[in-house]
Amino acid sequence: MVLRIARKEATEMLRDGRFRWAVGIVFILLVGAFLAGWKHYADVETQRMAAQEADREIWLTQGEKNQHSAAHFGTYAFKPTMPLTALDQGVLPYTGVSVFMEAHSVKDAAFRPAEDATTVQRLGSLTAASTLQLLVPLLLILLAFSAFAGERDQGTLRQILSLGVPRSTLAFGKALGVASPLMLLILPATVLGVAALVLLAGPGSPMWSLGRAALLVGVYVVYFVIIIMLSLVVSARASSSRTALVALLGFWLLTSFIVPRLVTDAAEAIHPTPTSIAFRDSVRAGLTALPSWSDRVAEIETRLMDEHEVESPEAIPASVAGYALFEAERDETDVRRAHMAALGHRYEQQKTATEFGAVLSPLLAVQLLSMGVAGSDYAHHRHFADAAEEYRYDYVQVLNQDMIDQNAGWDFTVDRAMWEQIPPFDYTSPTAGWATRHYGLSLLVLVFWAAMLLFVTPIAIRQMNVA
Amino acid sequence: MLEAIDLTKTYDNTVAVDRLNLKIQPGEVYGLLGPNGAGKTTTINLFLGFTEPNTGTAKVGGLDVQVAPLETKRLLAYIPEQVMLYQNLSGLENLAYFTALAGHDHYGDTDLRGFLGQAGLQAEAHTRRVSTYSKGMRQKVGIALALAKEAKALLLDEPTSGLDPSASFEFSELLRGLSKRGVAVLMATHDLFRAKDVATRVGLMHSGHLVRELSGDELRDADLQAIYLEHMRGAVLA
Numbered sequence: 001m002v003l004r005i006a007r008k009e010a011t012e013m014l015r016d017g018r019f020r021w022a023v024g025i026v027f028i029l030l031v032g033a034f035l036a037g038w039k040h041y042a043d044v045e046t047q048r049m050a051a052q053e054a055d056r057e058i059w060l061t062q063g064e065k066n067q068h069s070a071a072h073f074g075t076y077a078f079k080p081t082m083p084l085t086a087l088d089q090g091v092l093p094y095t096g097v098s099v100f101m102e103a104h105s106v107k108d109a110a111f112r113p114a115e116d117a118t119t120v121q122r123l124g125s126l127t128a129a130s131t132l133q134l135l136v137p138l139l140l141i142l143l144a145f146s147a148f149a150g151e152r153d154q155g156t157l158r159q160i161l162s163l164g165v166p167r168s169t170l171a172f173g174k175a176l177g178v179a180s181p182l183m184l185l186i187l188p189a190t191v192l193g194v195a196a197l198v199l200l201a202g203p204g205s206p207m208w209s210l211g212r213a214a215l216l217v218g219v220y221v222v223y224f225v226i227i228i229m230l231s232l233v234v235s236a237r238a239s240s241s242r243t244a245l246v247a248l249l250g251f252w253l254l255t256s257f258i259v260p261r262l263v264t265d266a267a268e269a270i271h272p273t274p275t276s277i278a279f280r281d282s283v284r285a286g287l288t289a290l291p292s293w294s295d296r297v298a299e300i301e302t303r304l305m306d307e308h309e310v311e312s313p314e315a316i317p318a319s320v321a322g323y324a325l326f327e328a329e330r331d332e333t334d335v336r337r338a339h340m341a342a343l344g345h346r347y348e349q350q351k352t353a354t355e356f357g358a359v360l361s362p363l364l365a366v367q368l369l370s371m372g373v374a375g376s377d378y379a380h381h382r383h384f385a386d387a388a389e390e391y392r393y394d395y396v397q398v399l400n401q402d403m404i405d406q407n408a409g410w411d412f413t414v415d416r417a418m419w420e421q422i423p424p425f426d427y428t429s430p431t432a433g434w435a436t437r438h439y440g441l442s443l444l445v446l447v448f449w450a451a452m453l454l455f456v457t458p459i460a461i462r463q464m465n466v467a
Numbered sequence: 468m469l470e471a472i473d474l475t476k477t478y479d480n481t482v483a484v485d486r487l488n489l490k491i492q493p494g495e496v497y498g499l500l501g502p503n504g505a506g507k508t509t510t511i512n513l514f515l516g517f518t519e520p521n522t523g524t525a526k527v528g529g530l531d532v533q534v535a536p537l538e539t540k541r542l543l544a545y546i547p548e549q550v551m552l553y554q555n556l557s558g559l560e561n562l563a564y565f566t567a568l569a570g571h572d573h574y575g576d577t578d579l580r581g582f583l584g585q586a587g588l589q590a591e592a593h594t595r596r597v598s599t600y601s602k603g604m605r606q607k608v609g610i611a612l613a614l615a616k617e618a619k620a621l622l623l624d625e626p627t628s629g630l631d632p633s634a635s636f637e638f639s640e641l642l643r644g645l646s647k648r649g650v651a652v653l654m655a656t657h658d659l660f661r662a663k664d665v666a667t668r669v670g671l672m673h674s675g676h677l678v679r680e681l682s683g684d685e686l687r688d689a690d691l692q693a694i695y696l697e698h699m700r701g702a703v704l705a
Contacts, residue, residue, distance in 0.1 A: 004567045008556070015555040155551035162515050163569040163616075164540030466517045 001165065005173020010180045013143060023181045026131065026139050030185065034128040037086035038196065044097060048078045051098075056424050064413045067399040068325055074102030075395075077388035077425045082375035083196070083209050084216060088129035090376025099385060101392035101425075103325075104332055106385065129370050132220055133363060134256055137227045140178060141248045144231035147174040148464060149241035158466055171236075171461045175228050182224060190217055211432040216373045222450055223366045229453040236464040255361035263357030263364060271349040279343060286335040290328075297324050321410055322403030329400060333393050340389075344382055351378070355441040362449045365442040372439045375429060379438050387427050395422045468493050468542075468620045468651035469514060473523035476509055476675075483509040485675035486523065491668075493619065496642060496652040498666035500659065500691075502699060506675040507655035511622050514653070515545060527620055541570060544613030548625040550605040554598040558588060558608050561597055566615045574615060586611035587637055603634035610641050613650075621645060623654040627661050639665040659691045671698050 013019040055076045062073050078098045085092060099106050151157040160170065193213060231248055238244035274282065291299065300323050301313040308317055351368070358365035371377035402408070402418065436443065469491040476484045484506040491497045499507050512518045513525045516536040525532045527539035552561045562579050566572070574582075583593055586607040597605070606626060613621055621642075627635045635658075642652060642665050656662055662669055668682040669691070678698050681689055 001568065001570075001572070004564070004572065008553070008560075008564050011560075012553060012555045155547070155549065156553060158515075158517070158547065159545070159551045160565070160568055161517070162540060162543065162545035163565060164537045164543075165568040166537060467512075 001169050002172045002176060005170060006176035006180060009174060009177025013177070013181065019143065019181075022139055022142060023185075026135050027185055029126065029135060030128060030131045030189070033126050033131050034086065034189070034193075036126075037089070037128055040089075041081055041083060041086040045081050048081065048097060051076070052078045052424075059422075060416060060419050062419065064415045066410060066413055067403050067408065067418070068103065068321075068410075070414075070419070071103035071396045071399045074100055075425070076100055077384075077391065077427070079381075079384045080427060080429060082212075082380075082429060084212055084374040085376045087127070087132075087193075087216065088370045088374035088376055089127050090371035090374060091378050091381065092376045095378070095381040099388050101388055101395075103329065103396050105336070106389050106392055129367075129374075133223075133366060133370070136182070136224065137256075137363075138252055140182065140224060140227045141231055141245075141252055143181070144174070144178045144228055145235055145245045145248050146241040147178070147232055148235040148461075149238045149244040150235075152465070152467070153241050161466055167461050167464065168458065171232055171457070175232060178228055178231070179224070186217070186221070212373050212375070212435070215432060215436065216370065219366060219369045219373065219446070222446055223362060226362055226446075226449050226453055229450075229457045233453065233457050233460040236460045255363050259357070259361035260364055260367070263354055263360065267350040267353035267357070270353055271346050273343065273346045273350070279339070283336060283339045286339060287332055290331050290335065293324070293328070296328060300324050300327070317407070319403050319407050319409065322400055322405075322408060326397060326400040326404060329393070329396055337389070347378055347382075352441065355439070355445060358442055358445040359448070362446060365446040365449075368442045369439050369446070372435045372442075373432070375435065380430065380435070383430050384427060388425065391425045398422060468528060469497075469653055470526040470529075471510070471513070471523065472526070474510070474513060474520055474525055475522045476506075476513060476518060476520050482675045484513065484520075487675070487677055489670070489677065491620070491651045491653055493649040493651050494646050495668060496646050496654065496666045498662035498669040499653060499655045499672055500657070500662055500669060500695060501655075501672035502657075504674075505672040507672055508624055509675075510672075511545075511624050511653070511655060514622055515543070516540065541616075542619045543622055544609070544616050544618035544620075545622045546606065546609040546613070546624070546626050548628055549602065550609035552597040552600075552605060552608060555596060557594045557596055558583060558600065558604070559593045562608055562611055562615065565612050569612075569616045571615060571617075579611075579615065582611040582615045583608070585614055586641060601634075603630050603637070606630070606634075606638060607641075610638075610645075613645065618650060620651045621653070623652065623656070625656055626654065627656065627658050635661060659695060663689075663691050671695060673699060 013023075055078075059073075059075050062070060065073070076098050077100075081097060146153075148157060151160070161167070190213075194210065230251070231244075234247050234251075235241070235244045238247060273279075297320060300320055301316065304316045304318055304320065304323070305311070305313065308315075310316055313320070354364060355368060358368070368377070372379065398421070399418075402414065403412070406412065406414075469489070471487045471489040474484055474487040474489075475482070487506075487510060489497075489510075499510065501507055509518065513520055514527060514532060516525075516532040516539065519533060528542045530539050530542075532539045552558070553564070556564065559576065559579055562583060563574070563576075566574055566579070580590070580593055584590065588604060588607040588611065592600070592604060597608075600608075627638055630638060639661060642654075646652060646667070654662070654666065663686065666686070668680065669686055670677050670681075671679040671694070679694065681691075681694070
């Protein structure tokens with residue numbers, strides 16, 4: 001009987017031109033946004049692979065030079081783009097897809113699309129994620145607001161309830177009827193998406209991408225179920241379908257735009273992060289507190305004169321420059337990493353505060369989970385940046401150590417054999433489990449919303465007024 | 468088949484139905500007469516279980532409506548002043564949907580068309596969208612539903628108001644047919660003429676009270692209008 005009710009709801013919607021248009025437009029937007037996202041992903045991925053190869057070649061053929069010059073010559077780390085970022089770009093436009101690594105520093109965030117963006121793009125670009133997060137719920141509301149209120153206005157509610165059909169059956173049928181155009185949309189999209197992942201994404205990536213894809217579908221399905229249940233509750237309680245529509249549109253507006261904005265501002269106010277200039281200044285202050293280069297050289301000279309029992313710096317039979325560079329790199333890296341860690345901690349605190357804010361708007365939890373599972377969030381960027389920093393420190397110190405080992409001065413040079421000793425940067429993206437654990441709180445809040453509505457919906461429908 | 472025992476319903480401070488006792492046997496057509504606000508619609512809502520009585524019970528087929536809301540509804544068919552149907556569906560689709568919801572999903576199109584035919588809806592209208600239907604045609608879909616449901620009792624709320632005389636006459640014929648099959652009918656109406664024509668028993672209701680009942684020869688010979696006016700005026704004076 002549930003299916004029968006769902007079929008009738010779907011038939012009615014299909015015959016109503018307004019709904020046909022609305023569903024059609026959302027479908028076209030979703031497919032369009034996904035294709036554009038996929039194209040962008042494929043382009044970036046092709047460019048990345050080409051650039052990565054070219055950069056390695058540049059490193060290997062840099063010619064004969066001093067180790068420390070090579071450390072400053074530097075190399076790029078390219079972040080493998082995850083296929084699901086075709087759906088959700090997350091913070092990628094701001095973090096970019098590569099970092100430049102050289103002695104003393106990682107230059108963060110090169111090639112950020114946000115740098116090239118015009119002001120219009122600040123309004124937000126159309127992505128599959130924004131369609132799923134904003135337009136699909138709006139469509140669900142438009143399909144579901146009249147479920148009970150509209151039938152009550154028409155008088156058909158009395159008619160069907162006089163037939164002896166259980167209210168719960170009616171509610172299930174209505175929910176299924178509203179969900180059916182959506183299922184027509186999501187099922188083929190999922191099949192196509194999985195096929196695309198398996199066939200098109202690079203080797204190795206399908207295995208972990210499939211788990212993430214399933215998780216992503218799950219998050220959105222739970223969100224849509226929340227919206228449908230809420231619409232049914234409001235429709236059952238509202239005095240007319242007009243009131244139901246106004247109330248639901250108010251909820252949509254509030255939870256899609258106002259609450260997320262307020263929560264983000266509040267998180268920033270509670271856990272403020274320094275501006276990039278302030279951050280750079282504080283790192284610089286930390287570095288200035290270290291011994292100056294001349295003091296460091298003097299200290300090392302004294303130490304080495306003692307060690308080698310010689311009287312003058314000139315007589316030291318070891319690479320003063322090598323030791324100085326090695327130790328300076330070590331100390332500076334400690335300072336820089338401590339600052340980065342503190343900043344990262346701040347971002348984590350902001351993220352947690354936002355997750356709590358999802359109690360007021362389930363969309364916040366969905367947005368965080370969507371980015372996180374797609375791999376386009378700050379945490380994934382940080383994971384990559386940390387790996388790049390590890391790699392940078394290791395290779396710079398290999399070069400500095402080589403100066404020490406070879407007793408090299410500033411004019412000493414090495415060649416390709418040395419460059420080949422340094423392996424290319426090989427980055428492994430974190431697993432789906434890692435991403436999920438990182439957003440455990442969001443998942444919990446989303447489940448809380450669903451559980452609350454699972455509890456409230458039957459009550460609202462039982463107590464619904466017939467006339 | 469339909470029974471009210473000391474049935475009472477008050478809204479805020481007004482008594483809508485006051486200690487109503489009523490028993491309608493299979494095959495009986497009971498005309499419930501009275502002005503607006505007399506409690507006729509409330510009585511029907513109580514039999515449908517849409518409102519809860521303060522005291523007393525409403526029974527359908529011997530079952531308390533409050534105790535067995537779904538089972539009693541399956542025995543009933545309800546035809547309001549305006550039978551409400553889904554505008555975007557045809558009469559046939561509406562009937563198919565309603566009968567399926569009533570638990571009779573075993574009917575094929577031919578069966579359903581048969582019921583519509585018995586209810587007097589011409590064949591060419593069956594597949595037309597209901598938005599093009601007249602009021603009388605909608606009532607016929609309601610009757611077809613009662614037939615398809617094999618309802619044992621029929622609750623009618625002003626079923627003939629707004630129908631033209633010939634449609635109204637046709638409706639009376641259909642009610643007589645149902646009554647012959649043993650269906651108990653409770654018809655709330657303003658239409659004294661129709662009530663006298665089709666009812667086997669008539670009750671006059673005022674301010675929630677059943678003030679007069681007429682049946683058999685008494686009803687056939689009565690000047691219903693005079694009795695009605697007398698009671699309503701009397702009630703107003705009292």
